[in-house]
Structures are given as C-alpha cells and as structure tokens.
Amino acid sequence: MLLSAEMNTPNQLSEALLAEHRPVLFRYALLQLKNTELADDAVQETLLAAWQASANYEGKASLRTWLIGILKHKISDHWRRSNREVVTFDFDEINNDDSDAAEDDYFMSNGHWNGGPSTWNDPEAALKQQEFWTIYETCQNNLPPKMAKVFMLRELVGLEAEEVCRETGLSDANYWVTMHRARLRLRECLEIRWFNNPKPTEENDHA
Amino acid sequence: MPSCREITFLISKGLDKESNLVERLAVGLHVLMCDRCRNYQTQSQFIQKAAHRYSEQLKDRLEKNNKLS
Numbered sequence: 001m002l003l004s005a006e007m008n009t010p011n012q013l014s015e016a017l018l019a020e021h022r023p024v025l026f027r028y029a030l031l032q033l034k035n036t037e038l039a040d041d042a043v044q045e046t047l048l049a050a051w052q053a054s055a056n057y058e059g060k061a062s063l064r065t066w067l068i069g070i071l072k073h074k075i076s077d078h079w080r081r082s083n084r085e086v087v088t089f090d091f092d093e094i095n096n097d098d099s100d101a102a103e104d105d106y107f108m109s110n111g112h113w114n115g116g117p118s119t120w121n122d123p124e125a126a127l128k129q130q131e132f133w134t135i136y137e138t139c140q141n142n143l144p145p146k147m148a149k150v151f152m153l154r155e156l157v158g159l160e161a162e163e164v165c166r167e168t169g170l171s172d173a174n175y176w177v178t179m180h181r182a183r184l185r186l187r188e189c190l191e192i193r194w195f196n197n198p199k200p201t202e203e204n205d206h207a
Numbered sequence: 208m209p210s211c212r213e214i215t216f217l218i219s220k221g222l223d224k225e226s227n228l229v230e231r232l233a234v235g236l237h238v239l240m241c242d243r244c245r246n247y248q249t250q251s252q253f254i255q256k257a258a259h260r261y262s263e264q265l266k267d268r269l270e271k272n273n274k275l276s
Contacts, residue, residue, distance in 0.1 A: 027262060036270055111210025117246035123253045127260060133268075136257055154223070155258035156265070161223055180219035183251045190254070 013054035013063070018047050021067050027157045028068060032075055042078060046071040064159075065166060106184050117187065120195040132194060139189035143182055150175065151182040209233055215247050222255055 025046060029039035049070050050057070057066055108114045126132040143151060146168070153164045165175050209217075214237045217230050226234070238245040 027265075030265055030269065034269055035273065036266055107210075107212040111212040113211050113243045116211070116243040117250055119242075119246055120250060120253075123250070127257065133261065133264070136261060140258075140261070151258070155255060156262040158262070176216070176220050176223075179223065180216050183219050183222075183254055184215070186254050187247065187250050190250075 013051060013057060015047075015051065017063070018050055018067070021064050022047065024064065024158055025067060025071050028153075029071060029075060031152055031156060033078065038078065042071060042074045045074050049074075062163070065163065068167070106188070118191065118196065120191070123195070126194060135190065135194045139186050139193065142189060143185055147178055147182045147185070150178045151186075154179065209237065211237075211241060211244050214238070214241070214244050215251075218244070218248050218251055222251060 022043060025043045026039055029042045030036065033039045033042065046067060050067055053070075057063070061069075106114060106116070140148065140151075150164055150168055150170065153159045153167055154161065159167065161172075161175060164170070165172060168175075170178060214234055217226060217234050220226065221230065221234065234248070238248055
C-alpha cells in the first residue's frame with residue numbers, strides 16, 4: 001500500500017514512494033544531460049540522497065518538487081566535475097526571452113488568423129518517419145529558451161501545470177499564454193518544414 | 208463572438224485542463240464554421256501526441272547518437 005507523502009512521518013520515505021518519481025526524474029535529467037547513463041546515475045544519486053535525508057523532508061513542498069530540487073544539484077555537480085563548456089539546454093540558466101507579443105504575428109488586429117493553419121496531409125504517417133523526428137526536434141529547439149523550458153517540462157517531462165509554474169516562476173495566466181505560443185510556433189514550424197514541404201521520394205532521389 | 212485568437216487560446220488551454228461547458232460550446236461552434244481553427248485544433252492535439260512520443264523515444268534516440276559519435 002502506498003502512503004501519501006503527507007501521511008508519512010519524517011525519515012520514513014519508503015523506497016517505493018521515492019521510486020514512483022523515478023520516471024519523471026529520469027526524463028528531467030535526460031533532457032539536460034543528453035546521455036542515458038549519466039541521467040540514470042543522477043537519478044540514482046538523487047533517490048539515494050533523498051532516502052538518506054528523508055528526515056529533512058518536511059512535507060511542505062510536494063515530494064516531487066523536493067526531489068527535483070535534489071536532482072538539480074546532482075546535475076550541476078556533474079557539470080562542475082566534467083568541467084567543460086556546457087552547450088546543452090540548462091533549465092536554470094535561462095530566464096528572459098523575446099517571446100512577448102510573438103503571438104501577434106499569427107493573428108491580425110481583429111483577432112482573425114494572419115495566414116494560419118492549412119490542412120495537413122496524413123500527420124499520423126509522419127510519426128513513423130525518422131526524418132519527421134529530426135524536423136520535430138529542430139522546431140522544438142528553435143523555441144525561445146523559456147518557452148522551450150515550459151513546454152518541455154509539461155509535455156516531455158510530464159510535470160503538472162502547477163509544478164511547471166513553480167519551476168519557472170510563471171504565474172498561472174502566463175503559463176497558459178506561454179504554452180499556447182509554444183504550440184503556435186511549433187505548429188507553424190512543422191507546417192513550413194514538413195507538411196508543406198515536398199518530401200524527397202525515391203523517384204526524386206534517382207532523378 | 209470570440210475571435211480566432213481567443214478560440215485557439217481556449218483550444219490550447221483545453222489540452223492541459225478540462226474546459227468548462229461554456230468554453231467547450233464556444234470552441235465547438237466556432238470550429239464548425241472556421242476551417243483554420245479546426246485545423247489548429249487537430250494540429251495542436253497532434254503536437255501534444257508527438258511531444259509525448261518524442262519523450263518516449265528520447266532515450267533510444269540518444270543511445271543511438273552516442274554510439275554514432
């Protein structure tokens with residue numbers, strides 16, 4: 001039987017309770033470290049540290065928020081140890097970007113679409129194509145940093161909206177706006193780079 | 208009448224959070240008449256699905272890349 005974090009007295013965080021959060025922690029670590037083994041290690045160290053320090057867990061923050069806090073330390077420890085230029089996506093180092101008012105490009109002043117979504121041909125088929133995923137990744141990486149962070153924490157890591165707000169310091173209202181802008185941008189990017197872009201077929205390759 | 212700008216915002220929000228009846232009706236009526244917002248609706252759902260799929264595949268993808276490099 002699983003007890004909720006609140007019902008546990010301090011220093012009784014069970015391994016099972018901690019392990020429940022492993023998938024989210026792993027996805028979080030993987031997005032930053034870009035390496036399965038390193039991510040695995042960071043999560044392992046996090047869970048161990050959490051288990052050892054469970055007396056310090058006061059149940060004020062949600063358990064997952066507390067664990068993510070520990071994980072962030074483990075990840076920055078890693079960067080410090082490896083002592084090399086960090087070119088990866090660091091959730092903590094980005095704050096502002098130019099994403100304000102970007103949405104206005106998509107709509108005219110009367111609120112109607114400016115351009116706007118055309119019909120996509122067979123999106124399901126795209127999911128099966130390797131080339132599509134390369135484009136998807138490019139589009140996702142092209143989002144302004146803060147927007148990318150919000151979108152990834154929600155859709156890739158799988159945090160709840162409130163957790164994303166806590167992690168990023170966004171208000172509830174700004175969260176909805178940011179997610180919406182991220183979707184508008186991704187949509188446009190995928191449309192331009194994939195759905196409206198004639199794909200090379202075998203015939204073209206041989207032409 | 209809510210504009211396309213407002214309707215698409217409600218569509219996005221509905222992907223994350225249960226919309227209320229008034230919002231669902233507004234979106235439902237609007238997309239009956241508006242092709243572009245109807246496209247936005249299916250495409251934003253598709254993007255959510257793709258993001259989840261990307262996340263599931265990320266581990267394999269990175270392992271493959273690591274082997275290549």
